[in-house]
Amino acid sequence: MSSASSQDEKLVRMANQIAQYFTSQPHDQAVAGVVEHLRSFWTPKMRRQIIDHAAGDGAGLEPLTLEAVQQLAVSSSG
């Protein structure tokens, strides 16, 4: 059985990989790109998990990823 933290680790790795693609774009566009990607392809549960992770210690999240996840959290709750 893998623990919640190893699931989190996987999601962090995936989210960082997505963000890495967008790093070459202008900052705002990059953040929006990551948010849009997560919203289009991740299940609500995965999005919730990464949002919770970011709201906690956010361990492992690159700055761009963190910003995008935070923005995702705002738009999801709104």
Added chain:
Amino acid sequence: MSLIKEVDYGTKLASSDVKVTLTIDGERVAVPKGTSVMAAAMSMGTAIPKLCATDMLDAFGSCRLCLVEIEGRRGTPASCTTPAEEGMVVHTQNARLAKLRKSVMELYISDHPLDCLTCPANGDCELEDMAGVVGLRHVRYGQKGANHLHGAKDESNPYFTFDESKCIVCSRCVRACEEVQGTFALTIQSRGFESKVSSGGVDFLASECVSCGACVQACPTASLTEKSIIEMGQPEHSKVTTCAYCGVGCSFKAEMQGERVVRMVPYKDGKANEGHSCVKGRFAYGYATSKDRITKPMIRAAITDPWREVSWDDAFTYAASEFKRIQAKYGRESVGAITSSRCTNEEVFVMQKLVRAGFGNNNVDTCARVCHSPTGYGLKMTFGTSAGTQDFKSVEKSDVILLIGANPTDAHPVFASRMKKRLRQGAKLIVMDPRRIDLVKTPHVRAAYHLPVLPGSNVAMINALAHVIVTEGLVDEAFVRERCDFADFENWARFIASPDNSPEAVEAITGVKPDDVRAAARLFATGGDGAIYYGLGVTEHSQGSTMVMGMANLAMATGNLGREGVGINPLRGQNNVQGACDMGSFPHEFSGYRHVSDEATREMFEAFWGVKLDHEPGMRIPNMLDEAVAGGFKGIYVQGEDIAQSDPDTKHVVSGLEAMECVIVQDLFLNETAKYAHVFFPGASFLEKDGTFTNAERRINRVRKVMAPMAGLADWEVTLGFARALGVPMAYEHPSQIMDEIAKLTPTFRTVSYAKLDELGSVQWPCNEAAPTGTPIMHVDHFVRGKGRFMLTQFVPTQERAGPLFPLLLTTGRILTQYNVGAQTRRTQNNVWHEQDMLEIHPFDAENRGICEGDLVALTSRIGEVSLRATITDRMQPGVVYTTFHHPTSGANVVTTDNSDWATNCPEYKVTAVQVRRTNYFSSWQDHDRETGVSLRRIAREAVDAAE
């Protein structure tokens, strides 16, 4: 039902728009300029006797049977080699011609065994037909003199024989091997009376022959004959259907005796293959009647129990009660399904409908996840649609072909033959691949450049090619200005022109000499119409989607889109991988690639299906497995897909499956995944059902049933049965009705119907009011998304890197005679060519490790170890090893990791850091697998006894 006999024009009808009119036997006929007199005659129904001519080949003019008289010309020219001309007056029959023809036939027959009654070609022999046509009644020359009547027989090939005594040395086989297949395995050895067909001094099996069968099809006598014909005799009826192996989607006539296939003959009218095939489609259909087929539904409470055979109804009821129980206990999201790229469009469509409308979630995914999902993503972002841009025929107009991460001579053989033909005509080839694939150097084809990129460096390389084009002023500005978003282009051009992307700067990453990169880029940009063809060597990387966008950028920058001869062409793996994606198999989109969050689309589906649908994306295969391990995903319905063998990180897949409470597997065989299943629905082969497959060029081809399903139901009927038991009624009586629903709900399929497919043979989507006969070439005047969009493609190295512990990079691929996980081909005689998966290793790496040819070696990555035999070859570069994954026992996916493409999670099969050492043992995983292979596959004895 009758036997379909296609017209043989003797030579091809020319394709010119200019017509010439001539008179043949008193009748006027108009034909395209360049057509032979023979073909002109046939086009009005007059069959001129012939032996050495057949319309798959260029005219040769050797048998002299097709002589005609042409007014105003001396002698009796051969009609097969004489072009029809304006005003020509031709006579095909008169006393003089009859006499000449008789003497030609007399010579042939005097040196031919006269055992026609017992000859396998009896009923299908052109020599016999011609003897009848010319009225041969006696032969003046006896068979006593020197002759070939006791020539040798070569029975080495598992599928056909060569009987020299029946050979008339027409050289049709030799020409078929050269012109149609492009392998050059055969020659006519010696001259005059001594001349004979030779497969290079060795028997067929040991020769260069790739067993495509083109020569057998071309042979007018019994000299080259299918062993199945020798054994069974001639077929009595046939139906046109589509090969169920690769994404080329070749059309075949299934030639039958009752419900038994006698042989598969490629269909000349099939647009994907134009009468050609490879060894798999033509010969390797025996799996369909293999004794390993499971033909009874089975259930069991635990995977350690033996299987219990039950009725279909009991299986449906049990499976439905389990899925209902699971959803009641663990929630709506706790179940899902995987559709199959081997099943028909109609079957895939009802599967995803079952998930969305029946399970009430979007947890549906497909095996395309592990192969071409980045193609869908990358092409949609840049052009606006998830598909290749051309038809296969387009390659006939290409001047430069850039082939990336694909090995068509093995994986897409019939397309490779078409490509090689164009290359022999002078088109230039650039190969970008870590391995020296056959096309780099093969008879009469030599790549202009081979860019042997290190695995994992594709994006750096495509950026370097684009860098040269942008910085050396080779961009097609007119195209870019007119067709693409110019602001995006400027952004991209600035990015790509950065010195970081120059061939010199990336050499350390790609391992390729900068001069070669520059020369290849110049050739692609300036060599005329340039086309990109690519395979899984592009997609199965952590930057697979980025690479697809990189290629799209390159094509836009050089103006190579929107006409024949150019474009971006994914060579798709499985027969219906395009179709499975089109039909809405991905968790985030409906058929026709429309996102589930799109209100208008969803409302249309809701209105049609009468249920509320989920607007959020569902789980992908890896998410399902992760969630299963975590305890939240408990039931899966897997159709025609063997994730325990084909998906990466086998141990993780197995843990996921073991954690589920109800795994339903629908397949022909008790595959690896079925070891972990609780319900087994026996599947139907492509011969047992009606439907359609969509090939790599978006061509929708009909699949036609030629025998009853062995288990009583076709796959779509099984899904319907399960749906019924779940309380989700789907009332279709025939797959054509499913296609009608697809057409109603999918704009790109709007006017597709079985009636249209019967009428036109096939159509390429989009097929709708705007394009009633389909769309061979896409993005002609504008892109589907409007303006083409350049995307930034920064190189990001994979996390999978060679290091001290794992110093080599493993990459994986396929070979010609086996197909994917091998479930089908391993059950045919194709095994004579590939009994086991081998590890290819460079001599230098082998020597360092004391490895000799054929040694058992342990292949270890950070996640697993397997043992397999090594073969030493300099096709590999030092530092890179290669294997196939056709045999489950070698377990190549035990070592592949869960790294995947950033956008689509397509696994990074093409890069795994490994170590290789000699060993005397199979790995513990292999031992365990062998043991569970038996223990988890038991079928309860009583049931078997009762059935016997």
